[in-house]
Amino acid sequence: MEDLEERFTKVSSSAVLIGDKLATLDGERSRVLETDELMEALLALNDPSSKLTKSSNRLVNTLHDPNQLHEASKIIKKMSVFSSELSSPTISYAVAEIERLSQTTENNLLSEFSNEQEKGNLIGMRKCAQSLIEYNDKEKVADRYVWNVMCDRLAKTAGEPTESSLDPIADLDALYTKITAICTEQFPVIESVFPAAACDSIRELLMERLFNDPAFGILSFLDQFLKTRRYTESLAASNEDEISVSPSRDYVKLLCAAYERTCSMVAEIEAIERANQFETHKHTVSSNQDPSADDHSSLSVAAEDERIHTFLNLQLHSLFGSHREKYVQTELDLLQDQFKSITTDVTFPKPPVPSKGKGGTSKAKGAAVTVANTSTPSPSASSTQLVSSASTTSISSSNLEKDGGLQLASSLVFFESLRELAEDQGVPSNYKEVMDEAIDRCEVVLKGSELRGELVTKVFTSFVASFGDEYLAKLMELTKEILQEQRLTQDSALQFFIITEALLKRIDFLDEQFEGLVVPLHMDSPTQLTICQESKQKCLDKLEGLISAGLLQVLTVIEKAIVQILTTNQSKADFLGGQASMSLSSSKACQKCTEYLQPLVDVIFRVLIEENCVRFLILLARSFKDLYLQHLRKFRFDPDGACMLLRDVSEYRQTFRSPWLPTAVDDTFDLLHEVANVFALPPENLGGFVREGKLATLNKEMLRHIVKRRWDYKANAEKIAASLKDAKEEKST
Template structure:
């Protein structure tokens, strides 16, 4: 039984069971809660247990209504689907009908197009035939007119040409006369009949008159500033003879080339010109006069580009003619005057001016390349030029304009070629460097020439010759006859020095003038770098490696042979000729240090500045590297020799100090004066010398070089002391004095901080103790102390210097025993001490008494002549320390 018939449905629920409820966004949970909302409220209000029946009846009625609604909606959906399907079928049929209609229309248009194309082809053929007939008629008419004018001119009649010229219709008459006269000139040159010469003269006379009239007319409109009429005249003259005369008149009468103010040379009183010949002043970047001219050229060309485009029918050609005149007349004339003035100052001023001009001119050329009129559209207001029915290959004209950019580059190159062709530039650059180096090293050379006046060679003349040789060598293609003697004379002339005796008495040579310095080397490298920069700017890129190598030879002669090696040679001469009794001068070590720093600077300069320039040529790069290495090796060899001479001089001085030892120094009387003395005078002198040498060595060397240098002097002085101890008799009081001297020697050598020397001088101190031991304890001291492993017979030459040896010798010999087992072990210690002969026998048994690490000691005597400086195989100049 249907519950809907017994119980009425809640009206609020009936409102929810409409189709609108299920449209848009539908939430099932919200729908169910809305149906049961009123029943829940009623259930909450009624007392008693929960009654589910109202809810069941309500939901059953709702479900029944929803089923009815679903059936209605399904019916409507089926009806709509049928309607849509029928509409789609109708639409598809209409599209098929339309496509068939469009295809029919397309076929109709294609047929029509093919018919039109066929008609067009027929029209084109007819047009071509008509054009050919028209051209033939024009040629025939032009030939007829040409023969008519020729016959008239043969009789001297020019009335027809005058009448044609006076036509005012767009000035076409004048243009036609120009074309006719050009053709008549061609005909007159080819016709060879009786009377042709007279006719040719008449034609040439009339052509000359016509050209003059047109040029006057062009000049008149040019002065009035009427570009439109100027363009007509230019077009007429172009038809007549190519327009070259018109272009020449335009260029020749331009105010830019007539101005007299521009013909004057540069103002050489400005700061720029005053700094040009000064090598210590930085090279100026711009020349004021040249900058002014170039600024005016830029402004003028910018203005003329517009005028030329508006006036001439061939603006690219006219612009090229105008710019060629600018370079050949304005720029070249100014540069010639400027370079001549600079040349009278010095070679450096000339080269700086040339480099400045090249840089500024290159910038000007780059700016002018934007005015390439061949890439712009010609004037739009010009009338169309009628075709010439009788145009032939013989027609005159200016021809096509060449490339604009290369034309400017060529014009610029022609300005500088007279100064850079062949080897002119390189020779001048080499001479300039030679002059500057000669003046820079003048006082240095004078000083060393005086210091070496005992030598027969003239240092100043040698300096001039070396720099001249370098300048001549730098250019293998120099002019014939340029000998080294001539080059040397040129250096003397350019430097403003009359000869080696041209020394100012008011400014005498000082000691510091002869000392080499890093500042002078840096100045020489700075000048050389400036010259290399000019080579890169002025010379062709392919020649830069050659120029760099050539100028490197000049630098090597000046910095190497004429500066560093001269200082080293003078230092060697002083060491050889010095008075051995005078105090030793160790300034040679300062020269060694300066040489080391300059070699470092040289290598850095070569690697950073020069070798990259030779990257394009493997051969020249290798040659440059080899030359640099040879230069460094030569300087190192000279420095090695100087260092060895310094070491020898120090040892000679120490030997001379030891030779001043008095016989009674170690055998004094037992008085207060003897005990008051701390050390003997020779000991004090030797210690002072050793300290001076230590300080000088530490100030000017470092690392392994310093260690081997101090080791060499310490080892050799140790040998001198061994010989020295055998020469003097020592009593008990003298033993104390001797012990003080040996302790001073040991303390002084200890400040060298060379482990290899400590054991040697400890042995000396122990050896000196044999003069302090009483006679009865001498034997036990020798056998049981530090000297116990030395063969007693080897110590006898030193024991014999004891003043009481005659009394103690018999007892000493009676108790003496020889430990032969120690002979073999003492051999290594002897080698480490580096002594030989009788001294070797003395220290033969000391090998077992080695102090310190055996691995740190080696035969130093065998190393004396090894390595750079003659000290260490690791010593070298120009390498990282």
């Protein structure tokens, strides 16, 4: 059996070899016969008279038979290859004839393809396309197919009634609707007519022509579209509040609208392609249950999705790439114009000019009283009005008598106008609206572009420069005008803080825009975020410098007001042998001074925060201490006067009182309290009191002057001097 099996194997192997050899010989025989037939046809074509007589050669007759175009295309391709290998001049006529027949056959096939396409015969189109692709690849038949589609569309467009639209956006939408309809109609045709391997490139060829055709495509339409002003003019006509139209505004609005609509059209085209791929994929799965084939089909669909997406993005770039850099500059130019328009529309109040005339005092006084009593606060004034109308009237009346009614009236009008402007949210809202519009357009036109981050940064830095460095800085400079010597009133310091409070809220708008607008857009761009942060911080530092200068200036104003109040209202009888010092109330000067300081301290606590508030209150308290000590040197004190002084110091301390009063402020009033006790203690106890208390930190010269203001200093000068000397010696030891 083994021997038989071995012999059977050998015979089988021999049979296979013999079969292969016979197949090879048969193939060679067929090629020889085909070559012989081609040679005979070549010789027949080499005879010029063959055109006049019917040839006996089958191939030649097929080539000349218009009903056998598809067979002729196969023959002429073989003859073209065969003749290209022959270089004999004797058959040059045949070679030329083959080239002529080749061109004729191709043209006839293309004509037949066009005829079938016009009829909508997909089977005939597919047959012609297959012959043309086998004959000369797919380029010419693809070009002819796309050309026919475009000609058909142009013919339909020419037959439609032409209506001139006043809105180019409507014209653009109409064009995109037509293009989407063409894709919806032709993509299934491409799937049915052309081989699967050629479908992607033919679809892309069709879309490229639709995008770039000079007569029908998007590119030529966009060139005219972006030059028109009809769209924005119609909008402006329908909206009286619309900012006056400008070429820059027209351009960015139209470009944004065009890009947005083009992206929508591209998404629709991708959806059409995806639907066709889904149908093809479903058909493949139903006809082939192999799981590996299903996976391969899914990968193929994903690859096709990526290909069409990439292609359409390239088309978008070809349409809008040249406009992006121009758009960035145009958007910035428009932004600057709009920011300038916002600030130009603001009416900044003019600081009042001091009146040099002396006439008309009674009329000016009456006008000032009217303004002081009837001025209507802004809607937000309820939270910022720190002085009652009664106190305002009384203060204003005293100032009228001193400075003249006209000066007070003009100062009050200036303050009210400036406060109204500082509290107005219209300007920040206008800035926000302009920025939001610019960013929205940027997100559309520059989506996926590096220019997007750069434009967002430039939009924000331009906003900081306009709103912060110009608008807010201007308001702060005007606020400081309230504190100018020639415009001072009793309310100037309070007015400064009221307006500063409103301006600090406007300054917060810079941070709001940075956190709400810039940070989310620059999450992936730390460099651009840093640029915006530095721009904002530079502006905040500048504004902080202006506020700091104003605070120093207002401190000087407060000092002058305190000196004036104390000088005007403090009587020598308050602290020496008078009935006033016997009462249980504070002095008139203290009451007036606390009436002046209390609203100021309240608004300081509210306006300034944390360390700024602490530092300013410490400065104010120490300044008050120095001024008050200088003031006390003008008076003499008996024990009853010391009690009056203690009540006054307690009232002053209470004016500064708060849950988080700085320790340094308490120490300041502790010192003043000890100064008051200097006038109440017996002479022999002064030394120990000075040694153990805060008076030890006081300047020696100042302490000496204070002690001299005791009512009994002349009588007890030696005792007092000895007591202070003992205190000094004990301290040194």
